[in-house]
Amino acid sequence: MFRQRLITAAILVPLTVWAVLFLPTGIIAWPLALIIAIGAWEWAGLVRLQARGARLLYAFVVLLLLWGSRFLPLAGIAIVGAVWWGICTILLMRWAQHRPASPSLLGMPALGLIAGILVLVPAWRATIGLHALPTVGPKMVLFLFLLVWLADSAAYAVGRRFGHTRLAPALSPGKTREGVYGALAAGLLLSLIGGEVFSFSGPAWWGFVGLGLLTLLASVVGDLLESLFKRMGAVKDSGRLLPGHGGALDRVDSLTAAAPVFALGIWILGQLQ
Template sequence: MIGAIYFLSTQTLALVFAIITIMGAWEWGGLIKIYTAKNRYLYIALILLSLLISWIIPLQWVLIISIIWWNFCLLLLIKPFQKKSISHPISKMEGSVIGFLILVPAWRAIIYLHSLPTIGSNIVLFLFALIWLADSGAYMAGRKFGHTKLAPMLSPGKTWEGVYGALIICSLYLVVSTQFFEFSGKKWWLFIALGLATVLFSIVGDLLESLFKRVAAVKDSSSLLPGHGGILDRIDSLTAAVPIFTFGFLLLERLDDWS
């Protein structure tokens, strides 16, 4: 993946990530109970068409829709955190629309970041590393200190202590990264805040997929990656993190005290 980020052109990388997105769409079809191959292929075709449309419409529109969606998810998932059961049925139509909101903006956002002159490859690798560190920090802190469940009915293994561990290790990483990207002044603080917000929303992305897996009564999104689940299990955090970070980064670029 690192080699692809650094050595492939943005257009080629867009194709690579489009293939990953299509594979994720196939798995998502299974989670929302689109079982027939004909309907699953139709859903994939619609996702692919949406990728093409997102390429030609203003990025800001795509990101604003995504920001609204993920903030809605944050509010939606807060309540079930405290519930003992999940009772709301999710229709195929609802699930299909949610699939678009999850997959399409993430693809468009990561391609935009990679296309940035000079820093594109670096910022994409930085973002991937941030989410990988968040996952690792949450796992290690949760394993060592975890006892307060974050969302027991969605993902019993996640704890608040894991969240704190992710935020701590990512804070250190963000401080170091500000030096690499030469942020200063307001941008230094805003970049740290953006990074931590990105980490928090990555957890929302993870929990949303957990919700759909729980409703579908499956452990993994598929068995495509033996021992690691499916594509969605690998990118669920990124689907929320990438649009959130990209939107914030666009705002950062508009500040005039970059040094």
């Protein structure tokens, strides 16, 4: 399993970096939309929408919403996403020790499907909107990806070596507070470097560093939310898209929360400069 994950990552990470830096936004949008559509298919399965036709219809509806979101202001979509993840943070803090009984949510699949839309659509629009920013857009998206990847790796490494206090045992028993501290330390270092690379100064520099840490914490919430739905759906992985990596949602769960929060923060910093 570990070898499969290593081989897949060795192929996908350099390819992703190249695509983000050198392909135009109009091209990047398509493979990302495909990943979101696969994620929508998987999400429908997590909320126990089993009929193949219904799951395809849901994925198609999500694709239509992606297309429609292109005509809405980035800031507006990012605000919707950030508010949604703020609500999720409050709920997950309440459920960290004692998650809700599965039937209470899965008995209302419509709510689960709406939640999936709020998870997936703002993330796509935020990422594409960031990438389209003049001059710095691709580098901003790459920074976002690196922040999420680094945080995930640091949390795993530190948690495995030093972790003993569970972060949210009712949602994801494998995650520890020590792992989150390790992720925050790594994220702080990357954000300090990013503040210099993007030439922020004064209050904007501090704002960017703070945004990096806030984005990292949001990525943890995204991971925990998917863990909640996987536990309620009684599955280990959201799908089998990548060998050793699970499904599309398993790869982008952290990014779904991080992207709108980061995009909103960048928009606010842009208004301050």
